[in-house]
């Protein structure tokens with residue numbers, strides 16, 4: 001009975017359509033597990049986390065067999081960064097709070113240590129110059145608690161930030177935040193500690209705070225983009241990009257960055273493996289960017305550094321937040337790159353791999369943006385639905401579903417395969 005079985009299998013294999021690709025999800029999960037593990041320190045500015053991630057990605061590029069660009073794997077550059085390598089502490093009225101859960105240290109925080117009486121302030125205490133001068137006098141030697149009404153108005157937010165910065169020259173500042181704590185990275189610190197507490201953690205009657213925050217400002221943090229080339233057949237290029245940096249650690253609190261953006265790096269590595277084995281028409285440069293969370297630093301440097309003939313770049317395909325997909329994908333800059341977007345929709349209409357391929361206009365929200373600003377065609381793809389942890393301690397590998405990872409992978413392989 002063996003022969004017929006083998007014959008059947010052979011026939012199946014021989015007639016299988018070319019788009020039947022093996023699942024890459026399990027391997028992607030291992031990539032995400034590694035990149036989001038505590039050993040990578042959140043791929044930021046504590047424990048050389050971003051540098052360790054760069055080394056690991058370079059090793060993957062070597063293993064896959066990608067070539068170097070201009071004889072090198074790395075594109076070095078530097079930028080200023082404020083970090084918190086030492087453990088942080090905040091207690092209110094003797095109750096110790098949990099970093100990353102109850103509070104955040106503002107990315108631009110300076111250093112403060114000690115026990116402080118709390119001075120509760122409303123917007124009215126700071127608006128007129130006379131009232132503000134009085135308030136600053138009162139705050140000196142204590143800690144200011146800001147009870148500002150919630151807003152999403154950019155002008156009002158800018159006013160809040162300006163008042164907070166001014167106060168932080170005189171005293172530590174504790175800001176009352178919302179239910180969701182969202183961290184980021186800053187490049188220029190203020191003088192005293194600035195903290196954001198989750199809504200409900202502080203009340204008007206809270207009396208004292210014990211604060212310990214030590215910042216470390218590095219004016220020239222050395223970072224590296226990582227390069228790998230899969231040779232095509234002509235002179236034109238496709239760039240597949242994903243940032244590997246995340247927020248790092250806030251004292252003892254780890255920000256793993258599984259969805260943002262270990263998932264995009266996992267997709268980049270999966271595509272690299274495919275197109276190393278299946279020669280593409282376009283040359284593909286895979287770029288793992290550093291410094292995205294610090295303000296698109298890696299991609300900004302790439303378009304200044306110009307390591308290649310930029311006029312030969314047919315498209316930049318930027319991958320960020322690729323770890324869910326229950327509600328499909330969004331294509332940023334789709335309205336400007338209509339032909340590419342239409343192609344993605346056409347592929348998906350046939351395969352039904354993704355529940356939705358949604359178009360979005362231009363937005364400077366990831367590493368495609370510096371290319372767009374230089375007139376280089378670029379899109380940015382993120383997945384929608386599923387878990388929505390973002391820039392917090394819960395963006396972990398264990399809870400990242402990778403729901404439509406294979407579907408997006410097949411879609412991107414088909415898109416790239418069709419490009420010439």
Ligand SMILES: [Zn+2]
Pocket residue numbers: 243260261292320321
């Ligand atoms: Zn990101």
